[in-house]
Amino acid sequence: MKKRLLVIHGPNINLTGLRETGIYGKETIDDINAEITNYAEAEGFDCEVFQSNYEGGIIDKLHEARTAFDGVVLNAGAYTHYSIAIRDAISTIMVPVIEVHFSNIHAREEFRHTSVLAPVCAGQICGFGKYSYILAIAAMKQLL
Numbered sequence: 001m002k003k004r005l006l007v008i009h010g011p012n013i014n015l016t017g018l019r020e021t022g023i024y025g026k027e028t029i030d031d032i033n034a035e036i037t038n039y040a041e042a043e044g045f046d047c048e049v050f051q052s053n054y055e056g057g058i059i060d061k062l063h064e065a066r067t068a069f070d071g072v073v074l075n076a077g078a079y080t081h082y083s084i085a086i087r088d089a090i091s092t093i094m095v096p097v098i099e100v101h102f103s104n105i106h107a108r109e110e111f112r113h114t115s116v117l118a119p120v121c122a123g124q125i126c127g128f129g130k131y132s133y134i135l136a137i138a139a140m141k142q143l144l
Contacts, residue, residue: 003048003070003144007036007133008061009051010077016102023101025129029044040137059089066093070144075135078113085108090102091120096143098136101126 011030012019019027033049040047048069050061058076065072072090075095079086090097097120104127105112118124121144125132 002044004019004042004134005045005047005071005073005101005140006061006065006069006070007033007040007047007049007073008058009049009075010058011053012077012116013075014053029090029094032133036129036137039134040064043137043141044086045137045141055083055085055143058086062086062089062097063118065095069095071140072118073100073133073140074098074121075102075133076117080105080117081111082116084116087120090117096122096140098139098143099124100132100136102129102132103127107126 014029016024016032017026037047052058054141058079062072072095076083076086076099080099099115099117099121105115105137113125123139125135128135
């Protein structure tokens with residue numbers, strides 16, 4: 001039976017390809033999602049992609065992951081830097097979560113340098129654009 005992988009995109013990621021293209025690139029999130037899903041399936045995962053601009057939506061999906069998924073790849077966007085609620089959800093579900101970001105958050109504005117999520121995640125991958133997700137899937141395959 002295939003392992004189930006959940007990819008969660010947080011706020012504003014639905015506008016990837018349109019917003020701040022110098023940072024996030026010009027590819028649409030639909031195109032990126034297709035690449036993520038294809039790669040995950042080639043690596044033996046059944047992959048679902050979810051996006052929400054709402055903290056509660058992300059938390060509800062993480063709660064669902066507790067019993068429905070084997071691993072989670074999470075780009076929490078700006079919530080990365082201050083959402084204790086998402087942090088608590090990650091630490092509660094007992095499913096490995098890998099934090100990802102398109103940009104290198106450590107090379108951007110000072111407020112982006114701290115992730116409140118990283119201490120409860122299996123790892124963090126940032127700065128490789130859409131390939132941050134691909135690298136996270138490869139890492140998840142090794143974790144599971």
